[in-house]
Amino acid sequence: xxxxxxxxxxxxxxxxxxxxxxxxxxxxxxxxxxxxxxxxxxxxxxxxxxxxxxxxxxxxxxxxxxxxxxxxxxxxxxxxxxxxxxxxxxxxxxxxxxxxxxxxxxxxxxxxxxxxxxxxxxxxxxxxxxxxxxxxxxxxxxxxxxxxxxxxxxxxxxxxxxxxxxxxxxxxxxxxxxxxxxxxxxxxxxxxxxxxxxxxxxxxxxxxxxxxxxxxxxxxxxxxxxxxxxxxxxxxxxxxxxxxxxxxxxxxxxxxxxxxxx
Amino acid sequence: xxxxxxxxxxxxxxxxxxxxxxxxxxxxxxxxxxxxxxxxxxxxxxxxxxxxxxxxxxxxxxxxxxxxxxxxxxxxxxxxxxxxxxxxxxxxxxxxxxxxxxxxxxxxxxxxxxxxxxxxxxxxxxxxxxxxxxxxxxxxxxxxxxxxxxxxxxxxxxxxxxxxxxxxxxxxxxxxxxxxxxxxxxxxxxxxxxxxxxxxxxxxxxxxxxxxxxxxxxxxxxxxxxxxxxxxxxxxxxxxxxxxxxxxxxxxxxxxxxxxxx
Numbered sequence: 001x002x003x004x005x006x007x008x009x010x011x012x013x014x015x016x017x018x019x020x021x022x023x024x025x026x027x028x029x030x031x032x033x034x035x036x037x038x039x040x041x042x043x044x045x046x047x048x049x050x051x052x053x054x055x056x057x058x059x060x061x062x063x064x065x066x067x068x069x070x071x072x073x074x075x076x077x078x079x080x081x082x083x084x085x086x087x088x089x090x091x092x093x094x095x096x097x098x099x100x101x102x103x104x105x106x107x108x109x110x111x112x113x114x115x116x117x118x119x120x121x122x123x124x125x126x127x128x129x130x131x132x133x134x135x136x137x138x139x140x141x142x143x144x145x146x147x148x149x150x151x152x153x154x155x156x157x158x159x160x161x162x163x164x165x166x167x168x169x170x171x172x173x174x175x176x177x178x179x180x181x182x183x184x185x186x187x188x189x190x191x192x193x194x195x196x197x198x199x200x201x202x203x204x205x206x207x208x209x210x211x212x213x214x215x216x217x218x219x220x221x222x223x224x225x226x227x228x229x230x231x232x233x234x235x236x237x238x239x240x241x242x243x244x245x246x247x248x249x250x251x252x253x254x255x256x257x258x259x260x261x262x
Numbered sequence: 263x264x265x266x267x268x269x270x271x272x273x274x275x276x277x278x279x280x281x282x283x284x285x286x287x288x289x290x291x292x293x294x295x296x297x298x299x300x301x302x303x304x305x306x307x308x309x310x311x312x313x314x315x316x317x318x319x320x321x322x323x324x325x326x327x328x329x330x331x332x333x334x335x336x337x338x339x340x341x342x343x344x345x346x347x348x349x350x351x352x353x354x355x356x357x358x359x360x361x362x363x364x365x366x367x368x369x370x371x372x373x374x375x376x377x378x379x380x381x382x383x384x385x386x387x388x389x390x391x392x393x394x395x396x397x398x399x400x401x402x403x404x405x406x407x408x409x410x411x412x413x414x415x416x417x418x419x420x421x422x423x424x425x426x427x428x429x430x431x432x433x434x435x436x437x438x439x440x441x442x443x444x445x446x447x448x449x450x451x452x453x454x455x456x457x458x459x460x461x462x463x464x465x466x467x468x469x470x471x472x473x474x475x476x477x478x479x480x481x482x483x484x485x486x487x488x489x490x491x492x493x494x495x496x497x498x499x500x501x502x503x504x505x506x507x508x509x510x511x512x513x514x515x516x517x518x519x520x521x522x523x524x
Contacts, residue, residue, distance in 0.1 A: 029309060032309075033305060033306070033309075036305060043295060043298060043305070043308060044295070044308075046305060046306075046308035046309045046312065047291060047294070047295075047308045047309070047311055047312035047315065048312060049309055049312060050308065050309035050310060050311060050312020050313040050314075050315070050316070051312040051313065051315050051316040051319075052312075052316075053309065053312070053313050053316075054312070054313040054314075054315075054316030054317055054457065055316055057313075057457075057459070195316065195319075197319070197519075250519040250520065251519070251520065253516075253519050254515075254516040254519040254520050257458075257459075257512040257513070257515050257516040257519070258512065258513065258516050
């Protein structure tokens with residue numbers, strides 16, 4: 001998968017053999033550790049990544065039936081949107097920068113840096129990082145407080161043309177409060193969250209229970225299909241059941257726990 | 263629970279209300295974040311803590327039937343041991359210092375600092391930290407390489423009188439390689455690991471599938487009972503089934519995933 005070559009090459013210095021059964025997971029972890037060293041990812045992002053690792057482990061570190069269906073629904077929402085916006089935080093930026101840039105190109109949409117632990121320095125670094133990965137017109141630097149009602153001062157910031165002005169937002173790895181606040185603003189909220197029990201997953205319109213390193217390239221691949229086939233996208237969303245999808249994801253993890261061979 | 267008062271007081275500055283449904287979990291997380299700031303816990307310890315959080319979430323952040331049974335078995339092993347040793351790493355030291363010191367007092371045993379990312383500075387800080395929490399004669403500073411066969415240079419270190427000379431070792435939050443290497447040396451290996459599927463959990467003689475902040479004080483409480491009642495301890499170990507216990511822990515997590523009200 002070409003989009004991750006850059007990340008892989010940088011992480012390869014830790015010398016984990018490609019034959020290691022959990023090679024992909026360990027390489028992905030190093031992307032987040034490197035992000036913290038570079039001042040792009042918050043230390044709390046390491047804990048969040050660890051939580052995701054555990055749930056991904058229960059998925060067998062591969063995309064399940066629920067994840068695949070939710071990814072298709074999210075791609076359909078994005079393809080049909082008037083003003084989709086991709087919201088990027090420190091973990092998303094280091095895990096899947098090229099795939100998110102490819103998704104922006106497919107949609108012709110805006111990308112905005114939105115952080116939980118916001119400092120101007122981190123926003124600057126992440127804008128530069130996403131532009132280097134191929135994103136254009138990255139928003140987030142000039143973001144007045146209070147733009148998203150119901151959140152604390154620094155967390156309520158959003159730029160004109162950013163998530164506040166979107167009809168459909170993709171907020172990978174987002175926390176429950178911001179997810180709920182965007183829902184309260186009437187947005188269609190699409191999240192990527194490996195925990196199917198989280199407040200974020202429940203509050204969203206579509207929650208992709210999958211690893212962002214797999215979900216982001218899959219979204220970029222699928223969007224053009226639904227842009228060409230709007231009726232297919234509409235039919236898919238008509239039939240999509242968010243609650244049932246989360247339950248399916250939970251069942252897939254439970255099966256793994258109960259599988260004596262795992 | 264008095265042993266954690268110090269930790270709680272320090273962490274309380276982040277102002278999470280005690281009424282928050284996940285107050286304990288968030289306070290515990292801040293202990294690890296503070297440990298990283300203090301140079302005692304490695305950044306990778308944050309990822310490991312996040313993985314534990316996810317599995318603890320599936321336990322309902324409370325001790326299950328499997329965790330309780332494994333804790334009793336581990337306490338029995340420790341009470342019957344000739345030369346038990348407690349192995350402490352950066353996460354264990356910040357999560358449960360007072361409870362581990364209480365366990366040392368109950369057993370009259372040695373405590374050794376054993377680190378994955380070992381530096382003399384981290385060992386020094388952790389020895390001082392554990393002594394401040396009430397531990398005595400903390401080993402780990404003067405630890406020759408090669409003491410534990412089969413591990414890489416820095417990871418193979420152990421002090422005379424430390425885990426290398428123990429018959430029973432408690433290695434909370436240990437990785438799979440060291441757990442297996444200690445087993446190969448003929449030790450009885452007791453671990454605390456929230457992931458019942460991990461290599462560590464499988465390789466151990468007893469794996470306590472529980473959060474160390476709950477398991478450590480429970481061990482300190484139980485050990486005197488089995489010291490007084492050696493026959494009870496022997497009978498308990500006679501009946502204990504490690505594989506069945508791990509399967510029970512997996513079932514408890516699967517039930518939570520399948521519980522629609524959770």
